[in-house]
Amino acid sequence: MRPPQFAQSVGLLFALVAIAGSITGISGLFVVAVSFALAAAFLNAAFNFCLGCEMYVLLLRARKPQAS
């Protein structure tokens, strides 16, 4: 089974943004990034919410240009 790499990298991204906000003293950025990370982790744990399932296909669709 493949680990949920996508969800992990999303979590990492939020954590990095939060660190950046904390270092630069932009507390708004820190609070928003930490909130998203907390919300995603909580939804995953409590509601079986699967962020990768919701977002991954959308991202794929957005990233790869439409062949016409």
Added chain:
Amino acid sequence: MKSLLPIVIVLALASAYGFWYQRSRGVVKAKERVGVITAQMIGAPLGARASLVQFSSAFCTPCRATRALLENVVQDLDDVVHIDIDAEDHLELVRQLNILSTPTTLILDSKGHEVGRAVGAPKREQVLNALAAIR
């Protein structure tokens, strides 16, 4: 102590979304759709009466639950087939059919018309009901 309030707010909003999420996932919605999905498009023959076409992605846990459920459902029905499609490898089809997340299950009749669609792991009774409605 001032740092507790944002946490409470975030958890409350997340819970509200979570309840909505749980209620809306896996519900089979009836669909009137023009256009036909052909065996050629999905790369596998359609069932004699109906087909369950599932779109999955590799790491998606509910996709595995859906696969197990649908395979179990079609085991008892010899005129219904289950087809599992990797969304990543079929992006054109995903766009064409407006698949927004995985797992998404399409219920097709014998001619390939989409008669129902479930986003998220579907519930067994709903799948059986939708299939029973197809002649």
